[in-house]
Amino acid sequence: MTDNTNIYKPLRANLVDVIEESPLIKTFVLIPEREFVFSTGQFIELSVDGVGEAPFTPSSSPLVTDKLEVTVMKTGYVTNIMHELKPGAVMGIRGPYGRGYPVKSFEGKEVLILGGGCGLAPIRSLLFTLEHMKDKLEKVILCYGSKSPTDCIYKPLFSRLNSIDKFETYRTVDRTEEGWDGPVGVATALLDKIKVKIENSVAVVCGPPIMMKFGTIRILEMGYRDDQIYLSMEKNMSCGLGKCGHCMMGEFFVCKDGPVFTYKEIKHNPEIWK
Amino acid sequence: MKMEIEDLKKIKFFEKFTEQQLETIASISSVKEFMVKEIIFEQYDELADVFILLQGSMSLGISLPKDKRIHLGTIEEGQLFSWSAIFPPYISTAWVMAITPAKVIAIDARKLNAEIDKDCDFGFKTMSKIAQTISHRLSDTRFQLMNQLNL
Ligand SMILES: Cc1cc2nc3c(=O)[nH]c(=O)nc-3n(C[C@H](O)[C@H](O)[C@H](O)COP(=O)(O)OP(=O)(O)OC[C@H]3O[C@@H](n4cnc5c(N)ncnc54)[C@H](O)[C@@H]3O)c2cc1C
Ligand code: FES
Numbered sequence: 001m002t003d004n005t006n007i008y009k010p011l012r013a014n015l016v017d018v019i020e021e022s023p024l025i026k027t028f029v030l031i032p033e034r035e036f037v038f039s040t041g042q043f044i045e046l047s048v049d050g051v052g053e054a055p056f057t058p059s060s061s062p063l064v065t066d067k068l069e070v071t072v073m074k075t076g077y078v079t080n081i082m083h084e085l086k087p088g089a090v091m092g093i094r095g096p097y098g099r100g101y102p103v104k105s106f107e108g109k110e111v112l113i114l115g116g117g118c119g120l121a122p123i124r125s126l127l128f129t130l131e132h133m134k135d136k137l138e139k140v141i142l143c144y145g146s147k148s149p150t151d152c153i154y155k156p157l158f159s160r161l162n163s164i165d166k167f168e169t170y171r172t173v174d175r176t177e178e179g180w181d182g183p184v185g186v187a188t189a190l191l192d193k194i195k196v197k198i199e200n201s202v203a204v205v206c207g208p209p210i211m212m213k214f215g216t217i218r219i220l221e222m223g224y225r226d227d228q229i230y231l232s233m234e235k236n237m238s239c240g241l242g243k244c245g246h247c248m249m250g251e252f253f254v255c256k257d258g259p260v261f262t263y264k265e266i267k268h269n270p271e272i273w274k
Numbered sequence: 275m276k277m278e279i280e281d282l283k284k285i286k287f288f289e290k291f292t293e294q295q296l297e298t299i300a301s302i303s304s305v306k307e308f309m310v311k312e313i314i315f316e317q318y319d320e321l322a323d324v325f326i327l328l329q330g331s332m333s334l335g336i337s338l339p340k341d342k343r344i345h346l347g348t349i350e351e352g353q354l355f356s357w358s359a360i361f362p363p364y365i366s367t368a369w370v371m372a373i374t375p376a377k378v379i380a381i382d383a384r385k386l387n388a389e390i391d392k393d394c395d396f397g398f399k400t401m402s403k404i405a406q407t408i409s410h411r412l413s414d415t416r417f418q419l420m421n422q423l424n425l
Contacts, residue, residue: 147421174421176345181373184333185347186417192410193350214417218410 007241010047010092011036013068017087021153022146025118026083027059027071032093035065040129041100041122041232041260045240046070047092048085054078055237057259058096059121061128068093071121071153097240098259101204101230103129110139110196114215116187116207120144120153122232123206127161134166141194142169145187145211149173149180170194187211188218198223206232213273216263229263233272275305277379285379286352287326287403295396302385308372314356317369321359323380324404327351330376334368343369347414354407359383360390 013036017029028046038044040062047053060069074083085091103126111130115123123142130140142161146152152171161167170190172183183190187207203224205215212231219229235254238246242256250269252258266272282288282296291299305328308314315321317337332349349355349370358366360383390397 172348174418183331183348183350184345186414186421188417189347189410189414192353210417210420214413217413 008094008239010045010053010094013091013093015085015087015089015091016067018085021071022151024151025071025073025153027069028082028085028091030068030070030091030093031066032068036068036093036096037065038062038096039100040103040125042096042098043240043255043259044068044070044093044095044097045237046072046082047094048078048081049090049092051081052078053092053094055097055234055240055255057122057125057232059124061132062125063128063132071118071124073118094240098255099257101126101129101260103133106130106202107133107136108200109137110141110201111137112194112196112201112203112219113140113142114187114191114203114205114207114211114219115142115144116211116215117146117151118153119207119211119232120157123204124154124157126204127157131161131164131167134164137166138200139196140167141196142167143172143187143190143194144169145172145174145185145190145207147173148175149177149182168194186214188214191218191222196222198228202228202230204230204232209234209273220263226264226267227262231261231263231266233259233261233266235259235271276300277303277305281328282379285326285328287354290399291396295393295399298389298393298396299381302389303379303381306378306380308376308378310372310375312372314370314372314378315366317366319366321356321364321366322383323356324354324359324383324386325356325370325378325380326354328377328379330372330374332376333371333373335371336368346418347411348373354404357404357407360387360404 011032013030013032019027043055043057045053046056056070058068059071072079072082158169161169172185176184203219205212233254235247237255238244240255242253247254249271277300279296327349333345334347335343335345
């Protein structure tokens, strides 16, 4: 955890590797100066000295506490500078913050995961956790969509997961390219081909807001109740500690009460898909 | 080749159909096979059959000037396509091509329309499923459009 004397003081972390996942997405492999414990779905504030910080959900396994991986999409000021960093740089970590996935309650169930774009980052951490507890799960189904085959991140992850008992993965792309022979279409279209026992299942949706909206609607249509659906909400944040109010969504502080919510908790919130 | 009732029962589209309604479907449908890259129909073709894909996979897209084709989506096993065959002017809104060897059930659209008129329950079940297919296609297209526009 962060130094108790100053809640805003980051932990130092050495950047040991930078993995290029797609033209806009890189994974930063960090060795924190001391053990860093988090639960899957919680987020951190990752900083570059003299530049600023931004919230990210670790994409590595929570079972590994001496190394942390964060997958970052280049979208603006801070993330552009992060993408320029090379191994050997030092970064800062605050956190972990918020409420992650209640994985204990997934025991005995089928877990359907719908992801899009960079949403696979938090999902990868969840998948590591589910893999670890697979004897207590019925099945894990991952449906993932990217804009094009080039934009798909963690490509080796899919074949690895498909070789694990109880895991099934499906991929699609919005726009095909030379060499792609898989399905074309949006991630939600993959839901038509899966077999799931809805009454004994939970669904996790994580991705860009537009995918979260269309995905949640399709999952509800499949027959899931609103308390069986988990959404990971990304709202603009600042303190990450429930103090500044930047992340407010109705009565909730996304940084403290979330970022993971059931659809039931937030469905009446007018800002849910904004 | 004729379709067997037992095979129809395995198709999700018919999950709520009674035995008698499945017999009706079997009597107005046949099984057809297509080779890789075979065009099932072109955009703007007049359509005679509604299809459900039994085996393989197909590509659905639209044509642009200068013979350019845009691939919009993949049709997977169990999915219905060519729904325009039951609505005037019975003209296809897209092209469909087999991307693997494929087997489909082809339901005679004129006869299907006649059965829909005759039996309200059959008509309701058929139209609900077709409406669901169109609704999915519409929402997927909106989603795809928003993605392409980076909204
Ligand atoms: C809980 C949480 C987890 C996240 N996990 C990841 C992750 O694993 N990988 C990843 O690539 N991104 C993640 N994000 C989004 C990431 O925080 C933003 O992309 C980042 O803050 C943009 O910073 P910037 O300075 O580069 O962009 P800016 O120049 O500030 O803005 C560029 C764009 O990013 C949006 N944005 C800016 N700040 C935030 C913010 N604090 N939260 C959300 N959106 C913001 C802006 O609305 C704008 O559209 C997460 C966000 C949250 C809230
Ligand atoms: S980010 Fe400050 S209250 Fe949530």
